[in-house]
Amino acid sequence: xxxxxxxxxxxxxxxxxxxxxxxxxxxxxxxxxxxxxxxxxxxxxxxxxxxxxxxxxxxxxxxxxxxxxxxxxxxxxxxxxxxxxxxxxxxxxxxxxxxxxxxxxxxxxxxxxxxxxxxxxxxxxxxxxxxxxxxxxxxxxxxxxxxxxxxxxxxxxxxxxxxxxxxxxxxxxxxxxxxxxxxxxxxxxxxxxxxxxxxxxxxxxxxxxxxxxxxxxxxxxxxxxxxxxxxxxxxxxxxxxxxxxxxxxxxxxxxxxxxxxxxxxxxxxxxxxxxxxxxx
Amino acid sequence: xxxxxxxxxxxxxxxxxxxxxxxxxxxxxxxxxxxxxxxxxxxxxxxxxxxxxxxxxxxxxxxxxxxxxxxxxxxxxxxxxxxxxxxxxxxxxxxxxxxxxxxxxxxxxxxxxxxxxxxxxxxxxxxxxxxxxxxxxxxxxxxxxxxxxxxxxxxxxxxxxxxxxxxxxxxxxxxxxxxxxxxxxxxxxxxxxxxxxxxxxxxxxxxxxxxxxxxxxxxxxxxxxxxxxxxxxxxxxxxxxxxxxxxxxxxx
Numbered sequence: 001x002x003x004x005x006x007x008x009x010x011x012x013x014x015x016x017x018x019x020x021x022x023x024x025x026x027x028x029x030x031x032x033x034x035x036x037x038x039x040x041x042x043x044x045x046x047x048x049x050x051x052x053x054x055x056x057x058x059x060x061x062x063x064x065x066x067x068x069x070x071x072x073x074x075x076x077x078x079x080x081x082x083x084x085x086x087x088x089x090x091x092x093x094x095x096x097x098x099x100x101x102x103x104x105x106x107x108x109x110x111x112x113x114x115x116x117x118x119x120x121x122x123x124x125x126x127x128x129x130x131x132x133x134x135x136x137x138x139x140x141x142x143x144x145x146x147x148x149x150x151x152x153x154x155x156x157x158x159x160x161x162x163x164x165x166x167x168x169x170x171x172x173x174x175x176x177x178x179x180x181x182x183x184x185x186x187x188x189x190x191x192x193x194x195x196x197x198x199x200x201x202x203x204x205x206x207x208x209x210x211x212x213x214x215x216x217x218x219x220x221x222x223x224x225x226x227x228x229x230x231x232x233x234x235x236x237x238x239x240x241x242x243x244x245x246x247x248x249x250x251x252x253x254x255x256x257x258x259x260x261x262x263x264x265x266x267x268x269x270x271x272x273x274x275x276x277x278x279x280x
Numbered sequence: 281x282x283x284x285x286x287x288x289x290x291x292x293x294x295x296x297x298x299x300x301x302x303x304x305x306x307x308x309x310x311x312x313x314x315x316x317x318x319x320x321x322x323x324x325x326x327x328x329x330x331x332x333x334x335x336x337x338x339x340x341x342x343x344x345x346x347x348x349x350x351x352x353x354x355x356x357x358x359x360x361x362x363x364x365x366x367x368x369x370x371x372x373x374x375x376x377x378x379x380x381x382x383x384x385x386x387x388x389x390x391x392x393x394x395x396x397x398x399x400x401x402x403x404x405x406x407x408x409x410x411x412x413x414x415x416x417x418x419x420x421x422x423x424x425x426x427x428x429x430x431x432x433x434x435x436x437x438x439x440x441x442x443x444x445x446x447x448x449x450x451x452x453x454x455x456x457x458x459x460x461x462x463x464x465x466x467x468x469x470x471x472x473x474x475x476x477x478x479x480x481x482x483x484x485x486x487x488x489x490x491x492x493x494x495x496x497x498x499x500x501x502x503x504x505x506x507x508x509x510x511x512x513x514x515x516x517x518x519x520x521x522x523x524x525x526x527x528x529x530x531x532x
Contacts, residue, residue: 091400115406129401132392143405 040067042200042232043088048097049256050083057083058094059256065200070226070233072243074278075253081236082126084253085202088234089123090114102199119147122193122201122231126208128185130177130192137173140164140192147196163191166228167221183214187221194225201225203235207242219245240278252278289510296414296488303408304415314416321382321417322424326431332377333432336369337361337439345447354448355458361440362459367471370433372519375478378425379511383486386417387507390490391500399491414491418483425479426472466531474522481514 043065050058057080065071075081086092088099090106099106104117130139140160144151151159164170167187177185186206193201206222207215219242226233237243243250244264252260252267252275260267260275268279340361348354390413393399402409437459444450486507493503526532 086400089404091403111408118404118406123401123404125397125401127396129397131398131401132396142407146402147406 041065042067042102043234044098044100045084045088046098046100048084048087048094048099050080050087050092050094056256058087061097061253061257063251063258063261065232065234067199067232068226068230070222070235070246070248072235072237072247072250073253074237074243074250077238079253080256081238081253082204085123085204085234085236089118089121089202115147119143119196120199122196122198124186124189124193124201124203124206126204128177128189130185130189132177134177135173136164136169136175136177136180136188139177139188140173140195143192143196159195163194166194166225167191183210183217186210186214186218190218190221190225194229197229198231201231201233203233203237205236205238207237207239212241215239215242216245218242222246292492293484293488296491297484299410300415300418300484303410304419308408308411310412310416313412314419317416317420318424321420322427325378325381325424325428328377328381329374329428329432330435332373333370333435334439336373336432337365337436338443340364340369340436341440341443342446345443357444358440358450358455358458359462362437362463363467365436365440366433366463367467368519370436371429371471371475371478372515374429374432375425375475375482375515376512378421378428378479379482379515380508382421383482383507383511384504386421386483386486387490387493388500388504390414390487391493391503394491394493395496395499410491414487417487418480421483421486422476422479425482426475429472429475466526470522470526470529470531474518477518477522478515481518482511485511485514 041064043063045061045063048058048061049056061080061084063071063073073081073084083092087094088101088106090109093107101117102120104113106114106117109117130136131142134142137160140163141156144156144159160173161170164173167190169184169187169191172180172184172188177188180188190206203222207218210218222233222235222242223246225231233246235242235246237246247264250262250264250267251258254260254274260270260272262270267275270276341357344357344360345354348357348360390399393413399409399413402412441450441452441455444455489503489507489510493499495502523532
């Protein structure tokens with residue numbers, strides 16, 4: 001259950017744009033050369049190449065993400081989706097091309113600038129990456145304290161309570177990650193991302209390893225988070241149920257490049273067999 | 281490079297060590313985590329090191345007694361056992377036990393953090409994982425092993441005193457005087473100094489193996505295992521180097 005509590009500590013953000021509203025018509029395909037859309041572009045990936053030895057994972061990949069929009073990057077396992085998302089957050093460096101996040105070129109940032117940028121960009125890891133040796137509460141407070149965001153104890157408690165309420169796990173603050181189920185761990189990982197109120201959230205296969213019911217719950221949660229926080233989201237996925245429920249726009253990653261782009265319905269209707277095999 | 285794994289390991293460790301010295305002394309200082317690691321590495325190793333030291337002291341005394349008695353040299357037992365424990369057995373046995381307990385634990389912990397992306401998550405959370413995880417652990421092992429060795433030496437010597445009194449009667453004052461009468465700074469100081477290097481090696485190798493673990497859970501097991509094997513080997517090599525250096529300084 002997701003409670004829409006008014007944020008007592010955090011200031012509220014502007015209302016989501018029409019393009020970001022679930023159910024609204026998805027915008028037409030965006031390329032970096034057509035960034036004249038009315039909504040502000042918060043993330044652009046332009047002509048990015050990335051190779052590991054002879055394995056060319058990304059080839060001239062381009063994509064843009066607008067404020068309040070959910071874009072799903074769809075592709076087969078091993079197609080380079082996670083590499084893309086790690087390049088965006090600066091965990092990997094692209095061989096060529098430019099990645100701009102919230103107006104800043106990721107490649108040109110110092111460590112300190114990168115840390116400041118990362119405080120505004122949340123990352124939900126595929127494996128959740130919760131710290132095993134810390135309680136849920138300590139996990140949630142870790143990014144808050146590490147980003148030098150000083151709060152009084154009461155404020156920290158309120159923040160923890162709020163994000164746990166948001167993901168429907170209010171009673172788990174003192175549990176260890178090992179005591180939680182897979183779905184609960186995913187929710188806590190999302191709560192850890194939300195506690196910094198990011199402008200952009202990067203989801204790396206958020207429903208992998210979950211049963212269909214929990215997977216649907218997580219997909220709905222991603223939508224609810226988008227509505228409440230007005231955060232843009234780049235979602236790496238190959239679970240079509242998650243893609244259908246969360247995407248305003250889908251970018252199909254094939255052969256290292258953005259093979260096709262459009263709303264879920266648009267892509268599902270295309271006759272191209274390479275696209276169709278994902279939607280069959 | 282795969283054809284020369286020893287060279288690759290040596291080069292990798294050298295780079296890792298240089299990064300430790302480059303990054304380790306710049307802010308931000310992870311004092312809280314370092315103190316916690318000192319507690320984990322030092323305090324939680326006390327029981328094992330204590331028991332090992334006790335057994336080492338009592339066994340060494342009981343085993344050497346018959347031979348010494350044959351030569352009528354029982355009065356030399358305290359000095360002989362004391363020198364053996366303080367110069368060699370205490371540091372080397374404690375370091376090997378330490379490598380088995382702490383080296384494997386660091387390798388497995390960091391390895392599992394690597395394969396479950398916790399290290400990446402730390403980096404995304406505005407934390408330099410090298411400083412937070414590696415520097416704190418290496419500093420903790422470097423400082424805690426000498427402390428544990430001193431403790432193990434003391435326990436081993438007391439166990440030796442108990443061992444002597446199991447077959448005869450010796451006062452504690454006589455026992456201590458007998459040891460101190462033969463012991464010089466040239467015996468104690470190099471032995472103490474080399475334990476800092478042993479501790480540094482155990483921490484650095486455990487962290488290196490864990491930090492660069494791959495291949496999922498299999499990689500975690502390999503990291504833990506090779507951390508112990510390589511640390512133990514490096515401890516012996518360092519001991520050999522220490523003996524050569526003290527020999528050159530005329531302290532042997």
